[in-house]
Structures are given as structure tokens and as C-alpha cells.
Amino acid sequence: MSGFERYLSLWVGLCILVGIGAGAFAPEFFRVVADAELARVNLPVALLVWLMIVPMLLKIDFGALGMVRQHARGVGVTLFINWAVKPFSMALLATLFIGWLFRPLLPAAQIESYIAGLILLAAAPCTAMVFVWSNLCEGEPHYTLSQVALNDVIMVFAFAPLVAFLLGVASITVPWETLLLSVALYIVIPVIFAQVLRRKVLAAGGKPALDALLSRAGPVSIIALLLTLVLLFGFQGRQLLDQPLVIALLAVPILVQVYFNAGLAYWLSKKLGVAWCVAAPAALIGASNFFELAVATAISLFGLHSGAALATVVGVLVEVPVMLTVVALAKRSRGWYESSR
Secondary structure, three states, X not given: OOHHHHOHHHHHHHHHHHHHHHHHHOHHHHHHHHOOEEOOEEHHHHHHHHHHHXXXXXXXXXXXXXXXXXXXXXXXXXXXXXXXXXXXXXXXXXXXXXXXXXXHHOOHHHHHHHHHHHHHHHOOEOOOOHXXXXXXXXXXXXXXXXXXXXXXXXXXXXXXXXXXXXXXXXXXXXXXXXXXXXXXXXXXXXXXHHHHHHHHHHHHHHHHHHHHHHHHHHHHHHHHHHHHHHHHHHHOHHHXXXXXXXHHHHHHHHHHHHHHHHHHHHHHHHHOOOOHHHHHHHHHHHHOEOHHHHHHHHHHHHOOOOHHHHHHHHHHHHHHHHHHHHHHHHHHOHHHHHHOO
16 A cells, blocks of 8 residues: 555545535535536536546456355355345444434434435445455455455445335335436446446556556545545535534444444354455455445435435544454454464
């Protein structure tokens, strides 16, 4: 990793502060950006999301799906956590904390919207930052690649029905047209675009050409992430300053679900005899969220200033530092994991 990437948490924190300050003191600028919409899709945010995820998707070789068998147990653990545990556990935690325990402390009109944002946050596994987390914990790269490729394929078909089901259970109305548009814009089209570009680059110059493209595109992805944070926290700047307690309360179910899912994936991997170099990234993939998709979908479904958008932005705030602690815990427990497996 470059020196810039090593201090990603610091840059994220600075961009959050810049966004909150700019949103509070220059609200007119963010109002203009917020109005740049087409079919309920905010165009500046959509562009930045694309710039974030396409460079990461370029790394994914769907031919790696053939390697799934080599790490079948690790893949099975992560699929179970990502699709059978995490979305449902977040729906339960959101209802428990936001809908019940914290209800008296939150704006009554936003309760359902907060719950919807938290569900969106957990409904899709991360496909971008997990490469960074896996690299930090010295994870098995072929496992990470094959797992992300498989999750991407599943997400194309499962994200919309899963979100609609969970929001329906929570009695939250979902405009199907907007949800399907979000899936097309933020999953299907970027995946297709990245794979077509990847194949063209490989055909023209082979792996050296792809590596050169990835080295140039990597910083673009991180810069787009940081600019997105400035925008998102700028949109919510006044709310964040006026409602610090709301932010803290929304962070609670996110923290619980990250550590719960990471711990469960790690424990199941140990029980099934999965090698540590696979168990560590399995825990990280199992716990992390596709927050770029969650933010974009929340904005499309509920609006820029909704409680759902705020909840997903809190997910961004929590994700980076918390996932770094999961990396640290996995590395520190390696001796225990391998000696008693």
C-alpha cells in the first residue's frame, strides 16, 4: 500500500470534518448539488460512486469463480454470513435499537427511515474496500478475488429482492422502479463496463497493461471516495451538528453487527478448519458493507436529506476505523487461531 493509503482513516476523518463544516457554512452550494437530479438519481453522487467502484471492479476476474472450489469452506462461511445472517441481523438490530430502545431519543418521524438506511447498509457485501482489508491482514488473494467475484454475481440478482423483502417486513414502502434503477446504475452497468474495459486492456497489452491501468485508477477511486464523503457529509452537515446524539445512536447497531458478523465468520472458519489466511479475509468480507451502493440507493429511494441517507452516511463514518480494528484483532489472534485449530 502507498503511504497515502496507509493513512486512509486520517484522510477520511479530515474529509468528514470538511464536509460537515462546508455543509453548515455553505448550505447554498450543497443545495445546488442536491438539486442536480435525474429520475431521483443525484448525478454528482452517481458519478463519484462510479469513479469509486469501477477501478475496484477492474480488479475482479470473473474467471476466478473457477477457484471457488479451492477455498470451498471459506467461501461457504462468507456466503452464509453475507446473505443469510448479515442483512437479517441488521434488520433485527435496527428494529431493536432504533425502533425500540432508542425510540424516545430520536425524531419520531424519521424512525422508519433510519431503519431503512441501516437495512440498505447491510444488504450487500462490500466489493471494493475488502481488497484493502484483505491486503492489510495478509489474506489469501485468490480467495478474496473469487469471493468478491461470486458476491458480485449474486448481488446483481439478490440485492433488489432482499432489500424489498426486508423493508417490506419493516412495513416500509419501496418504490420498485427506483430500487431496480439503483441496482442497474450501481451494480449491473458498472460490472459490465469494468469487465468490458478489463478484457479490452488485456487483449491489447496483456497483464502489464492492466496493472498499469490499475495503478492509475487506484488513486482515482480513493479520491472519489474522499470527495463523496465531503459531499455526503456536506448534505447532512447541519443535521450532524444539530443531532450529535442521533449519530451516536445510529452507530450502535452498526458497531454491533460488524463485530458480531466478523466474530461469527472467524469462529465458523476455525470450526471448519479453514486456514487463517482465508479466515481473516472471510471475517472482513462477512462484516463489511457496500456503503457506496447503500448511500446511493438511500438517496435515490428516500432523498438526500432523509433519515435513511443519514444512517448510511453514519455507516461510512463507522466503517473505516472499525474495519481497521477487525484487521488488527485478526492479526493479533493468528497465533491462537493456528495453534488451536
